[in-house]
Amino acid sequence: MAIKRRKISVIGGGFTGATTALMVAQKELGDVVLVDIPQMEGPTKGKALDMLEATPVIGIDSTIIGTSSYEDTKDSDVVVITAGIARKPGMSRDDLVNTNAGIMKAVTKEVVKYSPNCYIIVLTNPADAMTYTVFKESGFPKNRVMGQSGVLDTARFRTFVAQELNLSVEDITGFVLGGHGDDMVPLIRYSFAGGIPLEKLMPKERLDAIVERTRKGGGEIVGLLGNGSAYYAPAASLTQMVEAIIKDKKRILPTIAYLEGEYGYEDLYVGVPTILGGDGIEKIIELDLTEDEREALAKSVESVRNVMSALPE
Ligand SMILES: NC(=O)c1ccc[n+]([C@@H]2O[C@H](COP(=O)([O-])OP(=O)(O)OC[C@H]3O[C@@H](n4cnc5c(N)ncnc54)[C@H](O)[C@@H]3O)[C@@H](O)[C@H]2O)c1
Numbered sequence: 001m002a003i004k005r006r007k008i009s010v011i012g013g014g015f016t017g018a019t020t021a022l023m024v025a026q027k028e029l030g031d032v033v034l035v036d037i038p039q040m041e042g043p044t045k046g047k048a049l050d051m052l053e054a055t056p057v058i059g060i061d062s063t064i065i066g067t068s069s070y071e072d073t074k075d076s077d078v079v080v081i082t083a084g085i086a087r088k089p090g091m092s093r094d095d096l097v098n099t100n101a102g103i104m105k106a107v108t109k110e111v112v113k114y115s116p117n118c119y120i121i122v123l124t125n126p127a128d129a130m131t132y133t134v135f136k137e138s139g140f141p142k143n144r145v146m147g148q149s150g151v152l153d154t155a156r157f158r159t160f161v162a163q164e165l166n167l168s169v170e171d172i173t174g175f176v177l178g179g180h181g182d183d184m185v186p187l188i189r190y191s192f193a194g195g196i197p198l199e200k201l202m203p204k205e206r207l208d209a210i211v212e213r214t215r216k217g218g219g220e221i222v223g224l225l226g227n228g229s230a231y232y233a234p235a236a237s238l239t240q241m242v243e244a245i246i247k248d249k250k251r252i253l254p255t256i257a258y259l260e261g262e263y264g265y266e267d268l269y270v271g272v273p274t275i276l277g278g279d280g281i282e283k284i285i286e287l288d289l290t291e292d293e294r295e296a297l298a299k300s301v302e303s304v305r306n307v308m309s310a311l312p313e
């Protein structure tokens, strides 16, 4: 049988969705289908056609189509969900819960109908609760439904550390645990520059300031943009997760994953270190936490649970 190209569908053709479609295509991870609501069909087709017309220049053979019909997503290998509303200045991600939960349910029904074997990555905010909603609606096993937050939060942390130390971003590693909110938990003890613990390279006050900026990183961009939220770094983060699955890379990446006792929590989606490969979340890695880190994680989990309690039935 002929070997087929992979198929990646991106639901929501707005800022994050369209940027993800382009980044995924640029890496030739597969053919891309960008989906939006019928009222947005023209602009979605237009964006996809514009991207397709860039492929000869870039030198890639991925196809990109825009559509409002889920039939076009049939037999996707990976589906990325970015559909929904984004926050504006003065709002928290949690203010989006009601509108976006309804959208998650509607979208998931269609995704599952046409791609019963796919892996789903959720970006829509509030991301932990939205990933939980998609998981429940899909009926998929937990390894096939995950959310994006930690790759982005860690990328922000790595950027700020690299700037501070005037080092390559490539040499900085970090870890962010917990929910995708302002009380996320950057784990300094597990963060390094070229293998050297960050605590040995920077005074505590500077590290604390970077942690604080990372926690509020989404809000910093929302404040600057004025009418929407970040999309380049979120799309790059999604693309890294798609690549880890499509290429079975077995990367250690922070992922919003379903917990069944790990870190002491049950029936909850929250950010934890995972191994991401050809079977989605192949493993959750449990790190030893200090008392302070455990408390910080508990606070972040409490915020996620609060949002979940506002989820419509
Ligand atoms: N988890 C993260 O790290 C992270 C990062 C960035 C953005 N986000 C979230 O991602 C979401 C999208 O952000 P954006 O900047 O792309 O917003 P956007 O407004 O640019 O795009 C959203 C798109 O979703 C579409 N949409 C709405 N309902 C739909 C439905 N039922 N089916 C298909 N498409 C539908 C809209 O028409 C729009 O084109 C927001 O909730 C935002 O908060 C999360």
Ligand SMILES: O=C(O)C[C@H](O)C(=O)O
Pocket (backbone or CB within 6 Å): 086, 087, 093, 125, 152, 180, 217, 218, 219, 221, 222, 229, 230, 234
């Ligand atoms: O902050 C937001 O509302 C968008 C996203 O979650 C981000 O962190 O950039």
